[in-house]
Amino acid sequence: MKSYSNAIVLLALTLLLCACVGVMSEPSEGRLQVVATVSPITNIVYNVSGDLVELTGLVPAGADSHTFELAPSDAVTMSSADLIFINGLDLETSAMRMAEANLKEGAEIVLLGEMVIEPDQYVFDFSFPAEGGSPNPHLWTDPLYALAYAEIVREKLTARDPENADAYQANYDEFAARIAALDAAIQAATASIPEANRKLYTYHDSFAYFAPRYGYTVMGAFQPADFSEPSAQEVAALIEQLRESGVPAIFGSEVFPSTTVDQIGREAGVQFVSTLSDDDLPGDPGDPEHSYIAMMVENLKTMAASLGGDPTLMDGVDTGNVPGPDSSVRQ
Numbered sequence: 001m002k003s004y005s006n007a008i009v010l011l012a013l014t015l016l017l018c019a020c021v022g023v024m025s026e027p028s029e030g031r032l033q034v035v036a037t038v039s040p041i042t043n044i045v046y047n048v049s050g051d052l053v054e055l056t057g058l059v060p061a062g063a064d065s066h067t068f069e070l071a072p073s074d075a076v077t078m079s080s081a082d083l084i085f086i087n088g089l090d091l092e093t094s095a096m097r098m099a100e101a102n103l104k105e106g107a108e109i110v111l112l113g114e115m116v117i118e119p120d121q122y123v124f125d126f127s128f129p130a131e132g133g134s135p136n137p138h139l140w141t142d143p144l145y146a147l148a149y150a151e152i153v154r155e156k157l158t159a160r161d162p163e164n165a166d167a168y169q170a171n172y173d174e175f176a177a178r179i180a181a182l183d184a185a186i187q188a189a190t191a192s193i194p195e196a197n198r199k200l201y202t203y204h205d206s207f208a209y210f211a212p213r214y215g216y217t218v219m220g221a222f223q224p225a226d227f228s229e230p231s232a233q234e235v236a237a238l239i240e241q242l243r244e245s246g247v248p249a250i251f252g253s254e255v256f257p258s259t260t261v262d263q264i265g266r267e268a269g270v271q272f273v274s275t276l277s278d279d280d281l282p283g284d285p286g287d288p289e290h291s292y293i294a295m296m297v298e299n300l301k302t303m304a305a306s307l308g309g310d311p312t313l314m315d316g317v318d319t320g321n322v323p324g325p326d327s328s329v330r331q
Contacts, residue, residue: 031052031053031054032049032052032053032054032082032083032157032160032161033053033054033056033080033081033082033083034049034053034054034055034056034081034082034083034084034085034157035055035056035057035058035077035078035081035083035084035085035099036055036056036057036058036084036085036086037057037058037059037085037086037087037091037092037095038057038059038087038091038092038279039057039059039060039061039279039280039281039331040140040146040278040279040281040292040295041057041085041086041087041112041140041149042055042057042329042331043281043290043291043292043321043326044140044146044149044150044153044175044292045085045153046321046323046326046329047150047171047175047291047292047321047322047323048150048153048154048157048168048171048172048175048322049153049157049168049171049323050167050171050322050323050324051323051328052157052161052164052167052168053157053161054330055328055329055330056077056081056329056330056331057329057330057331058070058074058077058095059092059095059279060331061280061281061284061285061331068092068094069094070094070095070098074095074098075098075101075102076102078098078099078102078103079102079103079104080104081104081107082106082107082108082160083107083108083110083156083157083160084099084103084107084108084109084110085110085112085153085156086099086109086110086111086112087111087112087113087137087139087140088111088112088113088114088137089111089113089114089122089134089135089136089137089139090133090134090135090137091113091137096109108156110152110153110156112139112149112152113137113139115152116139116145116148116149116152117139117145122135122136123135123136123208123209124136125205125208125218125221126205126220126221127204127205127221128205128208136205136208136209138205138206138207138208138209138278139209140278140292141206141207141209141210141278141296141299142209142210142213143179143182143183143186143296144179144183144213145209146179146292147175147176147179150172150175150176150179151172153172154168154169154171154172171322171323174322175322178293178317178318178322179293181316181317181318182293182296182297182317185297185300185313185314185316185317186214186296186300186314187214188313189300189301189303189304189309189310189311189313189314190214190215190216190300190304190309192304192309192310192313193303193304193307193308193309194307194308194309196246197247197248197307197308197309198215198216198217198307199216199217199218199219199245199247199307200216200217200218200219200251200303201219201220201221201222201238201242201245201247201250201251202218202221202222202250202251202252202253202276203221203222203251203252203253203261204221204222204253204278205218205221206253206276206278207278219241219245219247220238220241222234222238222250222260222261222264229260230260235260235263235264238264238268239264239267239268242264242265242268242270243268243269247270247307248270248271248306248307248308249270249271249272249273249306249307250264250265250268250270250271250272250273251272251273251274251276251302251303251306252272252273252274252275252276253274253276253277253278261274262274271306273302273306275298275302276299276302276303277295277298277299280295281294281295282294282295282298285326285327285329285331286325286326286327287325288319288320288325289319289320290321290325290326291319291320291321291326293317293318293319293320294319294320297314297317297319300314301314
């Protein structure tokens with residue numbers, strides 16, 4: 001009898017736990033269910049939507065968005081989404097396949113990159129060669145393209161939730177003002193860098209759209225198109241190129257750690273800086289500095305300090321999220 005009673009108690013506790021989990025995991029009724037992929041896009045969406053939608057970011061901070069594989073549970077998240085924001089341009093291929101396979105009736109997949117630029121604006125480079133067919137997808141490192149993403153987000157949210165149109169517009173307007181301040185600060189910080197030093201050697205080709213906007217030249221990237229380490233022959237050619245260029249620094253990435261780039265820097269006699277980021281936001285979710293704008297400010301401080309400019313020219317930019325900390329975002 002005692003074991004039978006224990007079994008009843010255990011069953012009751014199990015049912016109670018399952019019920020609680022079910023309540024926690026169900027979407028909030030009445031709010032749009034919105035999904036985004038990489039952290040910068042999730043953050044741009046949040047700056048427009050605030051807490052008026054239930055927002056989920058799929059690709060965790062620090063993950064390689066090119067190779068990250070979603071979990072089966074992400075299919076459930078996508079199946080309940082009203083809007084799924086994807087960069088496109090072949091960045092998140094697994095997410096795209098999953099979104100198409102699980103899209104509920106009436107929902108929409110929004111390919112931001114492909115809505116912002118035309119094929120004749122695509123950039124192909126060392127990491128994304130033309131023969132591979134996929135252009136460089138990192139549009140958001142150009143703040144004006146990030147703002148174009150935000151404009152599309154505002155339009156899509158407003159179309160599905162017109163009652164909150166004024167709030168979406170107000171958030172967008174403030175975000176646009178902060179992007180304008182960021183743009184002006186980047187121009188000032190860049191102007192403080194000697195013109196001969198405005199050259200970017202990066203591990204991963206992430207600044208292909210940023211560079212021409214602000215007068216930098218992307219001299220090359222160390223990571224081949226298949227996301228492997230460069231070959232010995234490629235390393236030798238890069239070392240020779242660096243010695244001839246005279247640049248004071250080369251840049252790695254926290255998302256793409258590489259001992260090879262450190263070796264290249266030592267042998268070429270240039271500083272190796274490993275803290276540039278194209279999709280890993282500073283801090284943790286909920287922190288005041290966990291924002292797209294803060295990521296770009298930190299990038300420019302790093303560039304300016306390493307290339308002979310004045311990083312303090314970035315200090316006046318408001319790096320907070322327009323609606324406040326992003327604690328409510330599932331990411």
